[in-house]
Amino acid sequence: MKKIVFLIAILGILVALPVFGKTVLGFPVVMTSAGQSDEINTVIYLADEVGLKYDYCDILSLAEFKAGVGLAGAKNAPGKHVAYFSAEPKGTQFKTFLIAIGASLKGMGASGLSVDDEVNRIKALIAYAKESGMKILGMAIGGEIRRGLPGSLNEIMIDIVAEHCDVIVVTSDTNMDKRFTNIAKEKNIEFVEVESAFDLLEAIPALFGL
Amino acid sequence: MFNDPQFFQTIGYTLAMAGGYIVGKIFKLSTEICLFIAALVGALVAGSGLDVFRHFAEGSVTYFDIGLIFIFATLFMNILKESGAMDLIVRWIIRAFGNKKVFFLILLMIVMLIPGALTGAGSISVLVVGGTVSAALSAMGLKKERVAAIVFIVAGLSAAAPPINVWAMMTCAGTAVPYVGFTMPLLVPILILGLFTVLFLGWKGKISNIEEALKTIPEPKGLSVWSVAIPFIVLVALLSLPRIFPFDFPLLGLPLSFALSALVAWIMNYKRVKVFRVMADTVAQLTPLIATTTVVGMFVQVMSFNGTKGLFSLWIVTAPMALLYIILPFVIPISEGLLTYGGVAVLGIPLIWMFNARGINTVIALSGLTLLWPLGDGLPPTKLIGRLTVDTVGYTGSYGKFLKECIVPWIAITVVGILMVAFSNQLSFLMG
């Protein structure tokens, strides 16, 4: 009996390895939303569930990002949500930058951001992350409603984030047209596709070596 | 796609109902009886059996409250008319503003807009101030049909005017959209259209000689200002107090508010008014109207029961957008003319959901559409407000001639309403 369990475990790992990727992302982690849609809350839920420690601000600014763990003491305010759980001391530079991709006019309105504000904010954050050698993890898990015609808000967010990622995680309904698959192939980005966000309960620990 | 047996079946029911209506008309029966026959046929062919009686009972109370409001509001006005109060008011208006035409017309428009805006019912504007306004307009030498057109169109606008727009509210209630942000999208076009209407239709009129004009209106002898003012003060108080103290003032409802005001009006004028005769006259005057709303309720119930309502809603929401811009100006007023408020359920609710699915700003689009619904209150078979208007104004000519007078403002309202749908997103700044 024990042998069988062991065999299944080995098999499971062998099967999971190619799916859940090779890169192990480092800590500390900071998370933000590109487009202020609701998926960032799903990501937070998943992170809490699997015990991933992170700092989070939905409208993270460049200064807060540069300040490292503790986000320069950023506080909750109307339209701004902040959380700190990173174990590292304050000021430690982040190793992983997690971006939940998905646009919502309502969400941006609530945070007082225009489309241009949001695009410029994300571009600046990505530039800094690349400069300082952080790994960028892009997550698109909102399903078909977070996709649209070329030039629509959702697609703009994908345009500015996806190709700069080191790892892309998508649910199959968000990748219904294989756009993420193609970007990943073209730019040689590590790619993880899962059936639903529920499967991230396994994929996230694998990515972070938890 | 449209090949399921259910489509042929419901089309069959529609034809059967239309047949019932036509047969009634061939036998020269009244519109109400014809609608009743159509509903009866529609229920029976769809297999209601004896349940048809229950459907009729249920449908007949759909507009029960509206009927009650009509009865008591009309009673209130008829008592005041009988007492001579209306004549007194008109004489006062003419004396005060008779030689300032533009100002006079704008004043009349505002007076007309207020009761309907506050209660959401154009009928209240017609019943409460329509008589006075029409007398003042007649004194300007305008033809009766033109006076009726002004009263009808402005009353329609008053019903759509904020804060209470029943079509928008019913749609909101049916779609769980909050009734928020409608004030400016309704007020701005309504004021523009109201001004256009009174100035366009009223421009030719003028009071050349105030004393001459006053002679045409009988001077009520021995009527004190108070016996005119107090009933109105009571009415205004009963209508506005629930809004000013919403959580402390007892909930009376419009029918009782008008009934109490009517009682006060009678007490103030009990010597001049034979109240039982006025009551009997009022009920007789309104019987056709009440019959209409009752039968329409049954008709809507049957349409829903046998699926014809679903079929019409489906046709509208699946029509291409370009076609909608062409047919909505007709379909919306006709649905109101046929079903009164029932038209909102058939068209308004699915339309809003369809707009929503297509990324159209629903508040602006709905505001635009609600300008069109009141127009239908002048259309047969029900011509609900149209009939009230011609009765109140005292126009006895052909109904068609009255409708013809309405045509220019009607088109203006339609164009504005449809443009609001087409450019809803560009107009969203109106929501503030």
Add this chain to the structure above:
Amino acid sequence: MKWSKWIILAILLLFLLAGGIPLFIQRNYKETLVMADGVTRVLRLSDFFEPLKGTMGDTNIYEFQGKDPGGKVLILAGTHESEVSAMVTAFMFVENLQVQAGTVYVVPHYNYSGSLGSQPGGGFPLYYTIPTPWGEKKFRLGDRGLQALDQWPDPDVYVHYPDGQLLSYIDARNTNRTWPGKPNGTLGEKVAYAAMEMIRNEKIDIVIDLHEAEAMFPVTNCIVAPEKSKSYAIGAALYVKGREKFESHVEPSPSNFRGLSHREVGDFSDALVFLLEAPCVHLDQISGPKTNDLMIVGKDPFINVAAEKGLLFVPIDDRGWTIERRVGQQSSVIQEIVNQFNKKNPARAILFTAPKHAEVVEKRMGAFFKDPDKAPKSRIAYE
């Protein structure tokens, strides 16, 4: 009076009787249910607010107290009495629930008055039935709002208490616009106030309000949750999608739309509140003849056309939105919300078992209702 007038009067009376008697019978019809052994008490809403006693706003509350201590969950069905799967879910719970820890309260007809008559102008049947192995189980089909017989007259505009927001006069009788209620208000406001009193005094942890929404309505097939309940809702949506393979997404409760349970219950008490919307087609304006099948089997050719045109917010397929799928969804989402709560509040964990989505779909709805004729008298309850 002339004899012709007497004849007209007689015909009128006959009409009134023939139309009115079925409505009278429906208003007095009692639904029968066989309580599960776990029902510890049957409370009344008026136990929490005396003035409701003897009114049509009073209603039954079935209490299931587990052996072990734990938190409390209140499940409200019948806020809108035309949203069928809500009541059927509540009935299924009352007949089948087993509670190990904590307390579960089930209210099958929160808007009891609304259950006593159907919607004027709606053209619906007066009852709906579900086939069971022992015959048909019959339910009253009610209206969205309170009956005019029980709350009348309507205001010309409904002013929400305490916010002052103006709502349609129709919503004055909508028990999902009268939260958080008013002790000296209308019947609808009193009902909401009584429920709030219960939630506050009994220290209810979770309130779940069951609804159905049209396929054309954007807020359908979802869990509506305010900010403070949101992470629980996200978790529940995630788990039902992952484990039970059906969709129920999360919708935020708008802060500028007052009177709704998912807004006011959370704002006026410590409870976490959720409103569940299962998709149905019988309430869609575009659906065809209003039959029992439309409500129970949930298929309609008109709806299919709208689906092909991309006008719907839920997928439509050959299965139809059957009562089994809708009730199964309500039941599974309720259980998953409670699981999420238990994870974060282990000291107040509420443990119970109820049929889940797959089980209801597989065994069919009727399998979960017991034959009242074969049940001991002590277990029979009437609604």
